[in-house]
Amino acid sequence: MSLRLGYGTNGLTDLRLDDALGLLADLGYDGVGLTLDHMHLDPMAPELAARTRRVAGRLAELGLDVTVETGARYVLDPRRKHGPTLLDPDPEGRAARTGLLVTAVRVAADLGAHAVHCFSGVTPDGTDPATAWKRLEEAMGPVLDAADAADIPLAIEPEPGHLVGDLAGFHQLRHRLGDPDQLGLTLDIGHCQCLEAASPADCVRDAAPWLRHVQIEDMRRGVHEHLPFGDGEIDFPPVLEALAATGYQGLTVVELPRHSHAGPELARTSIEFLRGPGVRA
Template sequence: MTLDAPLPRFGYGTNGLTDLRLDDALGLLADLGYDGVGLTLDHMHLDPLAPDLSARTDRVAHRLAALGLEVTVETGARYVLDPRRKHGPSLLDPDPEARARRVDLLIRAVRVAADLGAHALHCFSGITPVGTDEDTAWKRLADSLTPVLEAAATAGVPLAVEPEPGHLLATLADFHRLRHALGDPEHLGLTLDIGHCQCLEPLPPADCVRAAAPWLRHVQIEDMRRGVHEHLPFGEGEIDFPPVLAALSATAYQGLAVVELPRHSHAGPHYAALSLAFLRRATPTDLPGAPSATQEGSTT
């Protein structure tokens, strides 16, 4: 490990704080000592489809700056486009007009991410529709992402695609398939969910971090068990976190590691506090700048 390896920086996802107003959620995270936030564009926070998006984004940017919070923008809102279909329509939808709605959302999100000074914009492929063969699904994904990547390149915002269990693009190997299909564009990066690594990748999570390092633009983090896609609070799954955090430091990852607990939003402030305390304790003490046991105790 190099002496200038950065200490992991932690954020919390607003999809785990959906019962709070956005201003209150951001204030909570700053007060707890988080470095930043994973901001999901959704109707209860920064609605990407409501009027005056630019003005509302500007207000959020000022709030983030005043609180000293960094940000990544996430696009995993469940019903922001379709009130009846979770994550619908997707980039794989058989209807071209439906796919175009998702593409438009992502291009809007690129502009929001640029205006907020976000480190990256997150997205995912979606589930392969019934009756769609694999080759067709991959072609739809590549074609749909092409204009999004063009917008990302123009805005200077990395697009960080997330392998999601059950989706067409589910694994690190699938990410590389997309990357090669698109010609390895500069602004195509990876969102690595540490829990997903535990769930289904052949490598341990820390090894996944090292393998993904050249393309890593965004990290989500939570506990999980092998073979079960259920986001769990830290300590309730099987992941050994100190090696994961050491790997993030050693690979010089520059972004946030964002806690991803959307199904615990009913107790979001409680889990936000517990999560940061856990991650600070799990940060190896031999990393440059790591808090001592005394410092950890003073911040929780």
């Protein structure tokens, strides 16, 4: 089974969205990981529904599938990276993040996306674990309700340093929430190399029942830095073989958010690497 490859717009922030989508289609990508942010599809600006319809038309014209990603750095607060989160001490902050995710579900439904990506956030200083988990459970409730109503999977990403920071954290959240049907997993292959005890290929196999979105890049052990393919330590053929064997039907999205200055070239070299005979599943 051939993997369906995408590229994240958070690595193409120097391009207009129409130009980024055209580039990816021309390069042969199957889809795009669309981060809702001010430079592309701004979830906070007026006439979101109309702008979303236009993007949906462009995606259809180009034959691109889409995942909606919500990792924009300053979309809610211009002074706090990724803030506020679902763990924010301020209830209004948590509500703002919940509201953004509910909006993302609505956008995903209008785009025909196959999932909405999200993350827990870092536990704030002075917050005990029990309180952090309680906040996360409560904040996720309306998002899961919206995802269920729209029939859009919600894919939470274990992020190094976050409350949900690894696969064990994902399973803890899943169990605490009662294993809801709409809650799935965003598996970042680099994060597996960075901090999981198992190999990235074994992580894929272990996570297979819950895979709803996959991000991919190179990375080194113990260093959370997204790297172009070949600059890290990951042995990719076993990873791609494991992904193909799961039957996962969503996008596998290249995630290079700090390389936008070289985005068009890295989009080209990334698909050549992943489709190349040496690593192709």
